[in-house]
Amino acid sequence: MRRSRLASLLGGAAASVWLxxxxxxxxxxxxxxxxxxxxxxxxxxxxxxxxxxDAKPDTLSVIDLSVMPPRLTASIAVPFSDVxxxxxxxxxxxxxxxxxxxxxxxxxxxxxxxxxxxxLSVVDLTTSPPRVIQxxxxxxxxxxxxxxxxxxMALVANRFEGTISIFAIDGAHLEPAGKFALDNxxxxxxxxxxxxxxxxxxxxxxxxxxxxxxxxxxxKLSLDPRPIxxxxxxxxxxxNPAGTLAxxxxxxxxxxxxxxxxxxxxxAQPPRTIDTIGVANGPEAVKFSPDGxxxxxxxxNGTLKxxxxxxxxxxGILSLYAVEKAPAKGLTSAGTRLHKLAEASxxxxxxxxxxxxxxxxxxxxxxxxxxxxxxxWHGGKLIPGVKIPVPGGPAAIATPWP
Numbered sequence: 001m002r003r004s005r006l007a008s009l010l011g012g013a014a015a016s017v018w019l020x021x022x023x024x025x026x027x028x029x030x031x032x033x034x035x036x037x038x039x040x041x042x043x044x045x046x047x048x049x050x051x052x053x054d055a056k057p058d059t060l061s062v063i064d065l066s067v068m069p070p071r072l073t074a075s076i077a078v079p080f081s082d083v084x085x086x087x088x089x090x091x092x093x094x095x096x097x098x099x100x101x102x103x104x105x106x107x108x109x110x111x112x113x114x115x116x117x118x119x120l121s122v123v124d125l126t127t128s129p130p131r132v133i134q135x136x137x138x139x140x141x142x143x144x145x146x147x148x149x150x151x152x153m154a155l156v157a158n159r160f161e162g163t164i165s166i167f168a169i170d171g172a173h174l175e176p177a178g179k180f181a182l183d184n185x186x187x188x189x190x191x192x193x194x195x196x197x198x199x200x201x202x203x204x205x206x207x208x209x210x211x212x213x214x215x216x217x218x219x220k221l222s223l224d225p226r227p228i229x230x231x232x233x234x235x236x237x238x239x240n241p242a243g244t245l246a247x248x249x250x251x252x253x254x255x256x257x258x259x260x261x262x263x264x265x266x267x268a269q270p271p272r273t274i275d276t277i278g279v280a281n282g283p284e285a286v287k288f289s290p291d292g293x294x295x296x297x298x299x300x301n302g303t304l305k306x307x308x309x310x311x312x313x314x315x316g317i318l319s320l321y322a323v324e325k326a327p328a329k330g331l332t333s334a335g336t337r338l339h340k341l342a343e344a345s346x347x348x349x350x351x352x353x354x355x356x357x358x359x360x361x362x363x364x365x366x367x368x369x370x371x372x373x374x375x376x377w378h379g380g381k382l383i384p385g386v387k388i389p390v391p392g393g394p395a396a397i398a399t400p401w402p
Contacts, residue, residue, distance in 0.1 A: 031095045031400045032066040034354050034363055036372055038075075038392025039082040041106040042114065044349065044368075047306045049083075051113020055106045060089075060098070060123060061390045062130065063363070063372060065356050065399075069386040070363070070374055074129035079105065079119045082367060082395040084143030084159055084190050085204075085236035085249075086285050086352030089398040091125075093151045097172040098123045098130075098398070101142040101156055116140040116160050120167070122174055136174055138165035143190045144237075149198040153177075153219065157189040157203060164189060164203065164214070164221060180221040184208055191236055195266060196243030200224075202264065202271070204234040204248055211237075211248060211264070213271060230262035230273050236285050239266070240292040240323070241402045245336065246271075247295060249283035254304075256311030259283050261297055263323075263336060275326075275337045280317040285353040285364075288323070290401055294377070295321045295338060296353045298364050303348035316350030318364055318375065319343040320382060344382040346373055352397035361385075365394035372397075 041055035057077035064073045079102035080088060088101045100121045107115035120142060122134035139158025147154050147169070154167040154174060162185040168177040182189060188207030194216075195201070201221075203212045211234050213224040231250025239246045244267050252259040261283055263275040282300030289296070297319045305312035321338040347366025354363045362375045362382070372394055374385040 032064070032357055034063045034065060034397055034399045035089050035091065035098055036061045036063060036352075036365060036390055036394045037078065037080040037089045037100055037396040038370070038390050038394045039080055039367070040392040042082045042104070042393065044304050047304055047309075049112065051106045051108070051110070053108060053113065056392070058102070059391045060100055060130070061394075063388060065361070070361070070388065072388050072390060075391050076123075076129050076131065078121050078123060078132060079117065080396065081105070081117060082351070082393060083141070084157075086365065086396040087144035087146070087191055087236060088396040090145045090147050090154070091398050091400050092147060092169075092172065095400040096124070096126050097133075098125055099145045099147070099154055099174075100396075101138065101145045103141045103143050103159060118142050118158070120145065120156055120165075120174070122172060124172065133172065134174060136167065136176065139163045139179060144192045146192045146194055146201075148194055148216070149196055153216075155192050155201065157192050159188050159190050159206070161185065162187045162189060162207075164192070166219065166221065168219070177219060180214070182212065183223060191234070191248065193237045193239045193246055196239070202228070202237060202246055202248075204237050206233050206235055206251075209233060224270070226270055228264060228271065228273060230264070231260040231276060234262075236283075238287050239402075240288045241290060242292055245288075245323070247286045247288065249286045249297070250276075251282055251284070254282060256281055256302060256305075259299075261286055261295075261338070263338065265336070277338050279319060281311070284351050287353040287355065288402070289355050289359040290357060291359055293323060294341070294359070295323055296355070296362055297321065298346070298350050298353045300350055303350065303368065314348070315345040316347060316366070317343055318346045318350075318353070318362065318382060320362075320377065342377075342380060342382045344375060344384060347371065349393070351395040354397045354399050357399070357401050363397065365397055367393035367395050370394070
């Protein structure tokens with residue numbers, strides 16, 4: 001029964017490959033799942049982002065990764081927005097709750113049909129289906145949300161006001177604990193990652209093209225005077241499981257040129273950029289594998305451009321890189337670099353990326369198609385697999401593991 005269903009989803013030859021590689025369904029951890037946040041109030045018309053009239057509620061979907069192929073098991077209404085990097089979902093360390101932000105909301109009174117939002121939702125993951133148990137307010141353009149390594153603090157980057165909201169966590173309950181203003185109200189903070197000891201965060205600043213190091217002590221934030229230079233319009237960020245590296249996508253000006261991805265050495269004093277590589281246009285997502293050996297980069301690749309224009313492409317690009325030691329005489333100061341291993345075509349307006357716990361599956365969000373596409377990394381190739389329909393345009397994704 002399982003074989004026939006998979007064959008119908010993948011086709012005979014592809015199904016045979018996937019079945020041969022699939023782990024037993026009962027071998028997975030009970031918390032083997034991913035959360036996909038889906039925007040239902042935003043669309044693209046002739047290359048321009050617009051709000052949808054009479055939009056359906058935005059949603060949060062649960063994807064079960066303990067079965068092959070992975071499948072959607074639940075979806076609930078949760079405010080969410082595509083605006084910002086695909087970092088608007090965070091899962092608590094015990095996987096009992098999740099946090100979801102919303103940067104925009106539908107607004108028929110504005111020219112583009114949307115207006116800034118500031119909502120932060122707390123979602124109970126212990127119930128079936130999950131449910132929203134708390135709604136808080138961060139700042140205008142609430143974007144990336146991240147939880148501190150000790151699980152006692154959540155931070156939200158507020159894109160439209162140049163601030164970071166601070167929340168204290170007690171169990172699955174959040175309380176506002178202040179707001180920190182960066183040194184430029186137009187800096188557009190969008191991405192946040194914590195150091196593994198929780199002593200500092202990195203903040204990507206889309207508006208003024210830098211990454212800031214912000215010290216964390218006693219529940220308070222303070223800006224380090226030295227900016228970190230990566231590339232034009234730094235956006236999505238991630239850290240490797242060892243806590244030695246951070247990565248940031250530099251999305252450029254969305255005008256068809258090659259864009260970049262940069263590695264930051266977190267062990268250096270002070271932390272610094274050690275490698276920057278060219279990638280396909282619009283690197284919307286970057287994600288280290290759970291073992292830290294690989295980096296996935298998901299690029300929009302001109303799929304938002306009007307058809308027939310010079311930089312329009314039918315599909316995005318998923319690329320996989322090795323995170324490897326540089327030659328002894330290399331130019332990178334920390335001896336680490338990125339080396340491309342494989343790439344594959346995915347969907348349009350492609351967004352977030354997540355790995356399965358064992359690193360063998362890669363999930364990508366295709367917002368244009370309203371689906372999460374699954375690839376398998378095997379034999380040096382990215383093998384396309386099932387496409388999981390979701391209720392809305394998927395644009396942020398998270399798992400309980402790094």
